[in-house]
Amino acid sequence: MRDEDxxxxxxxxxxxxxxRTAYLLCGDWERxxxxxxxxxxxxxxxxxxxxxAGREYGYARKALVSVVFDHARRRSSTELVMxxxxxxxxxxxVADLVTARATLLQVxxxxxxxxxxxxxxxxxxxxxVADTARALGCSEGTVKSQTxxxxxxxxxxxxxxxxxxLTLGAGKW
Amino acid sequence: MVNEMRALLHxxxxxxxxxxxxxxxxxxGGRQRVRRxxxxxxxxxxxxxxxxxxxxxxxxxxxxxxxxxAASVVPRPDGPVIGLSDAAQAKEGVDYDVLASYTNEDLxxxxxxxxxxxxxxxxxxxxxxxxxxxxxxxxxxxxxxxxEKDWLPPVEPSDQVWAVELxxxxxxxxxxxxxxxxxxxxxxxxxxYDRGTRTWSTTTWAGLPAVTGIRSPVLGPDGxxxxxxxxxxxxxxxxxxxxxxxxxxxxAGAEGETYDLWSVSLSDPADVRDERLRVGSVAFTxxxxxxxxxxxxxxxxxxxxxxxxxxxxxxxxKSGKRCNLLxxxxxxxxxxLSQYCGTYDNGRDDRIQVLTTDGDLVTTIQGDGIDGWVTGxxxxxxxxxxxxxxxxxxxxxxxxxxxxxxxxxxxxxxxxTPEGYLLWDTPVGKASSPQEPIPGATxxxxxxx
Numbered sequence: 001m002r003d004e005d006x007x008x009x010x011x012x013x014x015x016x017x018x019x020r021t022a023y024l025l026c027g028d029w030e031r032x033x034x035x036x037x038x039x040x041x042x043x044x045x046x047x048x049x050x051x052x053a054g055r056e057y058g059y060a061r062k063a064l065v066s067v068v069f070d071h072a073r074r075r076s077s078t079e080l081v082m083x084x085x086x087x088x089x090x091x092x093x094v095a096d097l098v099t100a101r102a103t104l105l106q107v108x109x110x111x112x113x114x115x116x117x118x119x120x121x122x123x124x125x126x127x128x129v130a131d132t133a134r135a136l137g138c139s140e141g142t143v144k145s146q147t148x149x150x151x152x153x154x155x156x157x158x159x160x161x162x163x164x165x166l167t168l169g170a171g172k173w
Numbered sequence: 174m175v176n177e178m179r180a181l182l183h184x185x186x187x188x189x190x191x192x193x194x195x196x197x198x199x200x201x202g203g204r205q206r207v208r209r210x211x212x213x214x215x216x217x218x219x220x221x222x223x224x225x226x227x228x229x230x231x232x233x234x235x236x237x238x239x240x241x242x243a244a245s246v247v248p249r250p251d252g253p254v255i256g257l258s259d260a261a262q263a264k265e266g267v268d269y270d271v272l273a274s275y276t277n278e279d280l281x282x283x284x285x286x287x288x289x290x291x292x293x294x295x296x297x298x299x300x301x302x303x304x305x306x307x308x309x310x311x312x313x314x315x316x317x318x319x320x321e322k323d324w325l326p327p328v329e330p331s332d333q334v335w336a337v338e339l340x341x342x343x344x345x346x347x348x349x350x351x352x353x354x355x356x357x358x359x360x361x362x363x364x365x366y367d368r369g370t371r372t373w374s375t376t377t378w379a380g381l382p383a384v385t386g387i388r389s390p391v392l393g394p395d396g397x398x399x400x401x402x403x404x405x406x407x408x409x410x411x412x413x414x415x416x417x418x419x420x421x422x423x424x425a426g427a428e429g430e431t432y433d434l435w436s437v438s439l440s441d442p443a444d445v446r447d448e449r450l451r452v453g454s455v456a457f458t459x460x461x462x463x464x465x466x467x468x469x470x471x472x473x474x475x476x477x478x479x480x481x482x483x484x485x486x487x488x489x490x491k492s493g494k495r496c497n498l499l500x501x502x503x504x505x506x507x508x509x510l511s512q513y514c515g516t517y518d519n520g521r522d523d524r525i526q527v528l529t530t531d532g533d534l535v536t537t538i539q540g541d542g543i544d545g546w547v548t549g550x551x552x553x554x555x556x557x558x559x560x561x562x563x564x565x566x567x568x569x570x571x572x573x574x575x576x577x578x579x580x581x582x583x584x585x586x587x588x589x590t591p592e593g594y595l596l597w598d599t600p601v602g603k604a605s606s607p608q609e610p611i612p613g614a615t616x617x618x619x620x621x622x
Contacts (some may be wrong), residue, residue: 007203008196015194020186033194037202040194042481044203045394046460049506063481070483100176101185124182137484158176169177 007047010056011040018064024120025068027109035071039064061125062135065117072113100163107157108150115150118143123168206394206459245418245518247541250526251491252534255574257543257554257561263575269595269619273297273317276601279612280584288315288596288616290588292339297618298588312366317618328364328373336588338392343367345439347390347398358385361400365439378437380445385432391455393462394480398439399448399455401432407470417516425495425515425522429453429467454501456508456547461530463503465510472498475508477530488532496524502547506530507569509552511545525554527569538567538574550592551621555581564597566621583610595619 015036022032022039042063043050050056108116114136121132122143132147133140151168158166265271277285289298289312297317302310313322334348344366351359361384362377384390384400391399407428417423434452438444453468460481466474471494476487492498493514500511507527514522525538525545538545542557545567554565563579582598590596601613 004200008200011196011199015192015196016189019189019192019194023186023189024182029190030193033192037194037199039481040196040199041202041206042460044199045206046479046481047203049460059481062484066482101181104176104178104181105185119178120182123179124186126179137482154178163176166176166178169179 007044010060011043014057014060015040018060021061021120021125022064022068024105024108024124025065025113025117026071027105031071035064035067038067042067058131058135061121062137065121065135066137068117069113100158103157103161103163104154104166107154111150111153114138114142115146115153118147119150119154122147247517247519247522247539248493248514250493250524250537250539253536254539255536256538257540257556257558257565257576260565260574260576263566263577265619267622268575269577269621271617271619272594273315273320273618274615276615277613278601280614281610281612287586288588288618290336290339291590291594291596291618292341292344293591294341295591295594298336298339298344325366326371326373328366329375334362334364337363337390337398339589339591340368342369345392345398349384352383358383358403360384361390361398361437363398363437363439376437376439376442378442378445380443381435381437384435389454391457393436393457394459396439397436397446399434399436401452401455402435403430404433404451405431418518419516419521421516423516425497425513427470427497429470429472429498431467434464453498456501456503458503458505458530461503461506463508463530465498465501468498468501470497472496472510475528475532486531490526490528490532491534492526493522493524495522500525500544500546502552503530504547504550504552504569507535509545509547509569525552525567527552527567535569536567536572538565548587548596549590549594549621551595553595553597557581566595582614583612584614586614586616590618593621595621 018036018039019032022035023029026032026035039060043056043060046059050059108119111119117136118132121127121135122129127135129140129143133143136143155166158164263269275286275288284303287300289300291297292314295317297315299313299315299322300310301313302308310328311324312328313324315322334346336344337347338345346364348362349359350362360377361381362375364373364375366373381400382402385403389401393399407430409424414422414424431451431453434448434450434455436446436448450464453465453472455462455464457463460479462478462480464476465472466476472492473489474487475490476485478485490510492510492512496512496514498510498512502509506529508530510526510528512524512526514524516522520541523540523543525543527535527537529535538554540556540558543554545552545554552567552569554567556562556565562581564577564581565574566577567574577595577597578599580600582600583604584598586598587596596616596618598614598616600611601615602611604611
């Protein structure tokens with residue numbers, strides 16, 4: 001018998017984090033919710049195997065990336081959905097921050113899906129190169145090269161703008 | 174000004190709108206996908222039947238007195254091995270409960286009525302026919318609890334069809350309209366019965382190449398039908414197959430066949446997709462697509478694609494060097510290979526190999542004249558050995574191995590069943606000679622405990 005209580009507890013705990021990752025991967029909160037829902041269905045099917053292996057969240061994130069990639073492949077046209085978040089963080093120039101953030105999301109939306117996923121997994125989910133490679137189902141070399149290309153593109157846009165330099169910020173890796 | 178990317182990403186995702194993820198829909202979707210998969214497991218049976226037919230054909234060809242196999246004793250496979258003598262006798266009321274049975278007294282004289290499978294909601298797909306000059310077939314859904322039959326509207330086909338999906342919402346029957354002179358290859362046709370509207374629809378796909386063969390299409394978790402288009406075919410060695418100790422041509426270790434995998438939508442005749450994957454046989458578990466590199470011959474690799482993530486891995490199944498892969502199926506995280514591995518002085522080497530989807534050998538059921546397939550969440554093992562004929566059941570999750578019957582009917586009966594159900598058949602009457610079939614058969618439906 002599959003243990004639905006355990007799955008539901010996992011899904012409730014993971015949904016918010018997954019949705020944020022999904023949003024950064026696709027740029028739209030509504031679509032992000034759909035992607036997370038699809039990914040959780042896939043996780044449900046695999047659940048008996050996962051609970052034995054103790055790698056539920058990593059698997060769910062990998063399923064999510066796969067759902068997003070599948071969706072991107074199926075779409076006949078690209079949509080760029082950007083939402084300017086106007087919440088005011090304390091002590092920061094809101095106009096600059098909103099613009100810089102929106103610019104980052106805009107450029108990320110123009111990146112190929114795998115490059116974009118590398119950025120999100122490395123610098124939002126804070127995964128190592130090896131874990132990112134596992135999540136994307138590719139080699140570590142591919143992660144490095146795709147990430148480098150994405151960063152080149154992002155940095156060049158920032159350098160050519162009035163927002164200043166783009167750095168990675170502090171992280172585990 | 175310095176912009177930190179990590180901070181920008183976290184801030185961008187910091188204020189999501191209200192969460193509208195519907196966990197009830199997740200559970201419903203997950204359950205449906207699991208149910209659909211379980212109903213689809215009979216695909217393994219399908220391939221097994223084809224394999225056995227093909228093997229029989231090959232073995233009977235090309236006997237020319239060439240070299241006999243070097244070894245004279247059936248070799249022991251790698252890993253744990255069990256035989257038919259290890260099976261415990263299953264008892265009605267203890268191991269299973271019979272829900273229904275149906276007897277045809279003489280199927281050798283005329284077609285009769287058959288149990289063609291069991292729906293997800295526990296009804297028997299009951300077939301009457303084909304009968305008459307037009308080979309008319311009638312279907313009903315039979316409630317095993319009451320014996321009541323709900324006859325379905327007529328479906329036209331004169332094609333030979335078999336159940337691909339027996340769901341609570343729809344029934345899917347598929348068949349191949351053979352090309353002239355090509356018995357096992359032709360145009361795919363599917364008949365879909367909507368149980369809600371009580372209507373049949375028939376679909377063919379003009380853009381789909383000729384497919385093979387009897388019972389080989391399998392339904393994917395995405396609701397698409399996956400079919401095999403012939404790609405490469407093995408050929409006998411120059412001079413034909415060597416003769417085995419039993420005097421028959423022995424094709425053990427034959428070159429396998431490969432196919433290109435295609436898929437079609439059951440609702441859109443224009444929706445045909447070349448999956449760009451060369452396979453031997455294909456099966457699905459709840460969460461993976463599994464395929465062999467070749468079938469009906471030596472197979473050296475098993476490939477596994479995680480349907481959630483798209484990740485793939487492959488492994489050597491460590492089958493014997495002379496093993497022809499004849500039947501292929503999967504259940505939970507187990508892969509089941511039914512193989513013919515040669516004939517030796519002390520008998521045939523038939524194997525049903527059970528592996529994990531990571532390639533670990535779980536067990537091999539070895540015997541003389543056995544074949545196996547996956548259905549209803551278990552591995553059904555048929556033994557045609559005169560001394561130990563009958564049906565056996567191997568449970569992949571527990572390893573329990575039991576004997577159900579001590580004889581097989583002369584006919585290929587049955588169909589897909591949901592997990593926990595078992596369909597089998599036993600002979601009725603006596604054959605007029607050893608070469609003739611036993612005329613009658615009883616089909617049994619049981620709930621497996």
